[in-house]
Amino acid sequence: xxxxxxxxxxxxxxxxxxxxxxxxxxxxxxxxxxxxxxxxxxxxxxxxxxxxxxxxxxxxxxxxxxxxxxxxxxxxxxxxxxxxxxxxxxxxxxxxxxxxxxxxxxxxxxxxxxxxxxxxxxxxxxxxxxxxxxxxxxxxxxxxxxxxxxxxxxxxxxxxxxxxxxxxxxxxxxxxxxxxxxxxxxxxxxxxxxxxxxxxxxxxxxxxxxxxxxxxxxxxxxxxxxxxxxxxxxxxxxxxxxxxxxxxxxxxxxxxxxxxxxxxxxxxxxxxxxxxxxxxxxxxxxxxxxxxxxxxxxxxxxxxxxxxxxxxxxxxxxxxxxxxxxxxxxxxxxxxxxxxxxxxxxxxxxxxxxxxxxxxxxxxxxxxxxxxxxxxxxxxxxxxxxxxxxxxxxxxxxxxxxxxxxxxxxxxxxxxxxxxxxxxxxxxxxxxxxxxxxxxxxxxxxxxxxxxxxxxxxxxxxxxxxxxxxxxxxxxxxxxxxxxxxxxxxxxxxxxxxxxxxxxxxxx
Amino acid sequence: xxxxxxxxxxxxxxxxxxxxxxxxxxxxxxxxxxxxxxxxxxxxxxxxxxxxxxxxxxxxxxxxxxxxxxxxxxxxxxxxxxxxxxxxxxxxxxxxxxxxxxxxxxxxxxxxxxxxxxxxxxxxxxxxxxxxxxxxxxxxxxxxxxxxxxxxxxxxxxxxxxxxxxxxxxxxxxxxxxxxxxxxxxxxxxxxxxxxxxxxxxxxxxxxxxxxxxxxxxxxxxxxxxxxxxxxxxxxxxxxxxxxxxxxxxxxxxxxxxxxxxxxxxxxxxxxxxxxxxxxxxxxxxxxxxxxxxxxxxxxxxxxxxxxxxxxxxxxxxxxxxx
Numbered sequence: 001x002x003x004x005x006x007x008x009x010x011x012x013x014x015x016x017x018x019x020x021x022x023x024x025x026x027x028x029x030x031x032x033x034x035x036x037x038x039x040x041x042x043x044x045x046x047x048x049x050x051x052x053x054x055x056x057x058x059x060x061x062x063x064x065x066x067x068x069x070x071x072x073x074x075x076x077x078x079x080x081x082x083x084x085x086x087x088x089x090x091x092x093x094x095x096x097x098x099x100x101x102x103x104x105x106x107x108x109x110x111x112x113x114x115x116x117x118x119x120x121x122x123x124x125x126x127x128x129x130x131x132x133x134x135x136x137x138x139x140x141x142x143x144x145x146x147x148x149x150x151x152x153x154x155x156x157x158x159x160x161x162x163x164x165x166x167x168x169x170x171x172x173x174x175x176x177x178x179x180x181x182x183x184x185x186x187x188x189x190x191x192x193x194x195x196x197x198x199x200x201x202x203x204x205x206x207x208x209x210x211x212x213x214x215x216x217x218x219x220x221x222x223x224x225x226x227x228x229x230x231x232x233x234x235x236x237x238x239x240x241x242x243x244x245x246x247x248x249x250x251x252x253x254x255x256x257x258x259x260x261x262x263x264x265x266x267x268x269x270x271x272x273x274x275x276x277x278x279x280x281x282x283x284x285x286x287x288x289x290x291x292x293x294x295x296x297x298x299x300x301x302x303x304x305x306x307x308x309x310x311x312x313x314x315x316x317x318x319x320x321x322x323x324x325x326x327x328x329x330x331x332x333x334x335x336x337x338x339x340x341x342x343x344x345x346x347x348x349x350x351x352x353x354x355x356x357x358x359x360x361x362x363x364x365x366x367x368x369x370x371x372x373x374x375x376x377x378x379x380x381x382x383x384x385x386x387x388x389x390x391x392x393x394x395x396x397x398x399x400x401x402x403x404x405x406x407x408x409x410x411x412x413x414x415x416x417x418x419x420x421x422x423x424x425x426x427x428x429x430x431x432x433x434x435x436x437x438x439x440x441x442x443x444x445x446x447x448x449x450x451x452x453x454x455x456x457x458x459x460x461x462x463x464x465x466x467x468x469x470x471x472x473x474x475x476x477x478x479x480x481x482x483x484x485x486x487x488x489x490x491x492x493x494x495x496x497x498x499x500x501x502x503x504x505x506x507x508x
Numbered sequence: 509x510x511x512x513x514x515x516x517x518x519x520x521x522x523x524x525x526x527x528x529x530x531x532x533x534x535x536x537x538x539x540x541x542x543x544x545x546x547x548x549x550x551x552x553x554x555x556x557x558x559x560x561x562x563x564x565x566x567x568x569x570x571x572x573x574x575x576x577x578x579x580x581x582x583x584x585x586x587x588x589x590x591x592x593x594x595x596x597x598x599x600x601x602x603x604x605x606x607x608x609x610x611x612x613x614x615x616x617x618x619x620x621x622x623x624x625x626x627x628x629x630x631x632x633x634x635x636x637x638x639x640x641x642x643x644x645x646x647x648x649x650x651x652x653x654x655x656x657x658x659x660x661x662x663x664x665x666x667x668x669x670x671x672x673x674x675x676x677x678x679x680x681x682x683x684x685x686x687x688x689x690x691x692x693x694x695x696x697x698x699x700x701x702x703x704x705x706x707x708x709x710x711x712x713x714x715x716x717x718x719x720x721x722x723x724x725x726x727x728x729x730x731x732x733x734x735x736x737x738x739x740x741x742x743x744x745x746x747x748x749x750x751x752x753x754x755x756x757x758x759x760x761x762x763x764x765x766x767x768x769x770x771x772x773x774x775x776x777x778x779x780x781x782x783x784x785x786x787x788x789x790x791x792x793x794x795x796x797x798x799x800x801x802x803x804x805x806x807x808x809x810x811x812x813x814x815x816x817x818x819x820x821x822x823x824x825x826x827x828x829x830x831x
Contacts, residue, residue, distance in 0.1 A: 006618045017607045327602030331660065334566045335619040336592035507569045
């Protein structure tokens with residue numbers, strides 16, 4: 001064992017002193033950055049949904065509304081000023097102008113909660129002198145809340161209103177309704193989360209609240225289903241209590257809503273801003289919080305493992321054929337070390353460096369993605385859910401897993417190159433043949449696939465992407481994992497045996 | 509020099525060694541031993557199988573038949589145990605050019621499990637590379653690489669030192685130095701040194717015993733003095749430098765033809781029986797002078813003896829071998 005360590009150390013020193021190894025590490029970093037930049041260029045630009053864009057939309061709407069009142073409008077201006085339609089247009093125009101003038105963004109609580117809209121509804125009633133005093137009082141109260149930024153009072157009022165509405169609609173789901181309508185107010189006041197500060201949190205809170213309301217609905221539906229002839233006592237309206245869902249549908253929908261609730265609650269509890277499950281092919285249960293391009297980029301980088309494959313071919317070429325082309329093999333083999341130990345040390349060295357290169361690419365891709373796409377979602381987890389229980393998985397581990405699968409390809413290519421290297425006396429030929437086999441092999445299977453020549457599935461390079469084989473998305477249809485593993489293992493066995501035999505029994 | 513026949517330890521033992529390249533047999537049943545404390549020279553024309561034998565001894569070539577043992581351990585059964593006692597330079601001294609001589613030596617130290625920097629410095633000093641050892645090997649001359657090769661070979665104090673054509677590319681001073689190092693290792697450190705060469709004069713100065721190989725057959729193994737005298741003990745070899753070589757050659761009709769040669773430069777070489785050496789010399793002298801030919805010098809030919817022995821032993825067979 002100690003001997004093997006010394007042999008591997010020797011091989012490492014030879015590669016490090018050669019200066020090609022540091023250069024290769026730098027190349028790995030540069031190519032990793034290049035891959036990220038490539039990803040950046042190839043990405044379809046996201047349609048804007050930023051605040052500024054939405055404010056511009058408001059401004060456009062104001063202009064359109066005001067055209068109704070313009071002197072050259074085809075309708076009589078008097079009609080415009082005095083009709084109900086005209087008053088509503090004007091009122092909406094004024095409301096939007098109010099929001100714009102006060103700098104309230106489309107994500108501000110004063111817009112999202114509907115307080116401004118409600119205030120202008122009262123103004124509309126004041127304008128036509130309907131219950132003027134009552135509306136004036138309400139108008140003043142709401143304006144006071146808006147100016148004092150007193151969202152707590154307004155949200156409390158909203159909860160009370162909702163309580164009234166939903167108690168009326170779902171009388172048999174008292175507990176669920178209470179839980180649902182008070183959820184947002186209680187949660188926000190408890191943690192002092194002002195609405196409008198964090199969009200992702202606002203979205204999640206809405207999601208939780210609506211899930212809870214759905215549960216109330218299911219409870220009511222369930223009761224109606226289980227109680228023949230049930231009449232909703234609050235309304236007496238037969239349409240209200242006529243069950244819409246079967247018990248199976250209720251159970252199914254409730255399970256889905258409980259999953260959603262669990263995910264949203266987990267994310268709120270763990271401050272998980274972005275929904276990054278989609279990056280890893282997970283179904284998005286709660287899509288709040290937007291995408292994380294950082295993770296998209298980082299996860300995609302593993303598909304460019306060819307960078308490591310190429311470098312490993314070069315190293316494998318240097319490590320065995322290099323000894324023959326420089327003539328140093330004669331000295332290496334005047335040693336009290338059996339040849340199989342030397343060849344094994346070299347193979348171990350190649351594989352260790354393959355690991356190092358893969359890790360370097362992993363880290364460099366993470367750093368480059370961070371630099372190019374920012375930290376949004378960087379410290380978030382992928383939230384998974386099953387049977388209403390949510391848990392988080394580190395996306396770093398997920399990407400690491402991607403690299404792990406990609407490493408299968410690296411190992412196979414390294415072994416192939418090592419085999420070539422121990423058969424050849426020239427480094428250049430060994431590297432050249434290795435690169436040709438790797439690159440043209442990959443291209444060949446794609447060509448065969450596109451020509452519909454099915455025997456291509458038995459070529460090694462068609463079987464290296466094991467996750468794709470398992471997901472049945474590999475280049476030939478219906479490849480099986482067993483088949484792929486058998487093909488890989490068979491090739492590996494031939495490569496290793498050839499390298500071994502070629503080196504151990506070779507006369508020099 | 510070696511002590512008079514005290515018990516001598518066998519270092520390298522070769523028994524009935526045969527080697528084939530394809531169907532062609534290149535070594536025929538070779539058997540011999542080398543002992544601790546001696547420099548064993550291995551002589552043969554190009555292609556006689558010297559390098560093949562040496563490569564088989566160090567494990568570069570597989571043994572087809574027979575046995576090679578080093579310090580009692582056979583290559584077949586205990587390769588690592590046997591090779592632990594071997595150091596060598598096979599063909600040209602090639603190193604990792606992008607590393608310093610020192611780093612190269614550390615590679616071999618690690619390979620042999622003797623990572624001892626003091627010892628590395630000691631051998632560097634022994635071969636006289638102290639000043640340049642930290643330079644990259646790519647900048648070394650062939651002579652320096654040869655010395656580095658020796659340093660590498662003796663790093664782990666091997667009991668058997670195998671050197672294939674070690675004086676190749678060395679200047680006369682380097683050759684002398686190397687000779688002294690090898691003799692010291694053999695005689696003082698009690699190792700067995702196996703050297704192959706076709707520089708006969710060099711071998712004569714360096715070796716204690718010589719084995720002659722021709723066409724893959726070992727035809728003779730003898731101490732150097734014995735080898736020389738066995739064939740030439742009863743004869744002496746003289747060079748006559750005269751004013752007219754051709755005339756002298758013709759004049760000496762009383763000397764049998766195989767014993768006399770007329771060289772291109774006009775010198776006449778005579779091989780005459782030792783028994784009546786003095787009489788014959790006096791007679792030749794007299795006859796030459798009487799014939800009115802100038803006689804400049806008569807000299808005993810010493811330093812080419814081994815070469816002649818070699819030619820005599822190998823005959824024209826050597827010419828048939830591939831170069």
